[in-house]
Amino acid sequence: MNRRQILHGVAVLVAWVGVAGVGVVMLSQAAGWNGGALTATLQSLTPYGIPVVLASAAFGVWKREDSLATVGALVALGAFALSIPLVVPPGQPAPTPESIRTSVASVNLLYSNPVVDEVADELVDLDPDVIVFSEYTPAHRDALLAHPLADRYRYQVNRDERRSSGMAVWSRYPLDAMPAGTDRTVDTEVSAPDGPIRLLGVHPPTPVFDFDLWEGELRRIGETAADSALPTLVIGDFNASYWHPAFRDLLARDLTDAHVANGSGWSTSWPSDRSLPPFVRLDHALTGNGLVSTDVDDFRVPGSDHIGLIVTVAPSTPATDEPGPDASG
Secondary structure, three states, X not given: OOHHHHXXXXXXXXXXXXXXXXXXXXXXXXXXOOOOHHHHXXXXXXXXXXXXXXXXXXXXXXXXXXXXXXXXXXXXXXXXXXXXXXXXOOOOOOEOOOOOOEEEEEEEOOOOOOOHHHHHHHHHHHOOOEEEEEOOOHHHHXXXXXXXXXXXXXEEEEEOOOOOXXXXXXXXXXEEEXXXXXXXXXXXXXXXXXEEEEXXXXXXXXXXXXXXXXXXXXXXXXXXXXXXXXXXXXXXXXXXXXXXXXXXXHHOOOOEEHHHHOOOOOOOOEOOOOOOOOOEOXXXXXXXXXXXXXXXXXXXXXXXOOOEEEEEEEEEOOOOXXXXXXXXX
């Protein structure tokens, strides 16, 4: 066997390894299987597998490796099919005309953040109606309460913890907090100008360190949102992306991802504190039960490893039954 044949064999083997790896991940997606910590990590990388299998399929065509070309193309088609809602976002009902919009920010502070005053300065400029904080520690609470930002938000639910599980909701409008299923969820009713909104501020653990709790938390979040009798907003750091079946199960409960609905479903939010750019979106705002998003933007959170988001929501126009044509003419 000469050198060219050896190189060809190695290249084919590498291409098959790439196709097989992405193919296994796509099979888990097709089966709706959450797997475990490793599977969840690989699933978050799903979009980056598309160029791998396309290149492998092209290599197979070039080198007349028909099996490689066919399997690579099929895996790529599966990934494209999964991506359709991001390319062609699902429609939303129209917001009620003349409704007063409510803006809600989600801020993962990072429990070790040493520059919370800078975060507060950023929020003063953004001026949202409601703020949901995650990784909210006693030190963060003290710094934020001492900042002029606190004067803007009379209504607060503060559940500070020493590491990453603390949560808080600050609001211009009255809050009626309800008992939460876990420490990582703040369940509250916001008395917004156009009617009450059920707001779930969430921060499940990462599946890398506690997969079972992560999976269970996402399931409970979906159950709570589905049982809501009010227009509902679920917002926060989900530690889950569109590419996780457990997250798409939430969307299957008639919840709509604001980034997807507003044409930025491919955007990313983590990590924002590394030399590499963010590669996955873990921070989401989901609307349902008569609430729609009219806009969503991202913003830098100083000292955090997450990009923040601010979503604008409004009640949707109720569906009406149009009278059919008169059969009698």
